Amino acid sequence: MEGFLRRFLRLYRPLITSLNELLSPFELSYSLWQVIYYVKNNGPSTLVDISTHFEVEKPTITRRVYRLEELQIVKQIPGRDRREKIIQLTEIGEEIYRICREKITDLENNLMEGIPKEKQVILFQLLPQIRENILNKEGLNDE
Known part of the structure; x- marks a missing residue:
């Protein structure tokens, strides 16, 4: 179907912009939200798990997680191996997830x-x- 990609990309950009605007009061972007969402729905996770799921390089996820740690949304917990970084949501992260999830659901319904x-x-x-x-x-x- 000719024109599908053009139509999809014309949808994608404004959607990501809307999500970023919705998340900005929490100092979040859609890329940070993806990590929060993954950890909330999959439980404590390694950086490798997250990077594999989103098909991005581990250093990209490491930077995202570092930013979320600064915001006190995620924290590291001990793993089987000292080199393995496992993250989970903090209480603040759980509350931010709840609030943002409601706002995103409203956006989805409006769309x-x-x-x-x-x-x-x-x-x-x-x-x-x-x-x-x-x-x-x-x-x-x-x-």
Whole structure:
């Protein structure tokens, strides 16, 4: 379908901008939110776990985690090995997650306003299929 990428990218940029604006009162960006979200939904996690999930280099996640530590949103806990950094949310992090999750849910609901539920379900199912097609074409595996 010609024009899909252009349409997707025209959606992606304003969406990330909206998320960054929503998160900015907490000194967060979408990239920092991704780490918070991952740890909240997967429990204490290593930097390798997070970097593998988001398909980014470990130093990128290390910088994000360092910033979240400065904000007292995450903390390191002892791992099996001194070299292994495991992070978990702090009490402040749990509260910020709760507040931001509510705001993001409101944003998601606003984005879907006027779109019939059936079409929302179809879109929700199609996006992972498109991602899978991209990964299969590149010869990559999803996690």
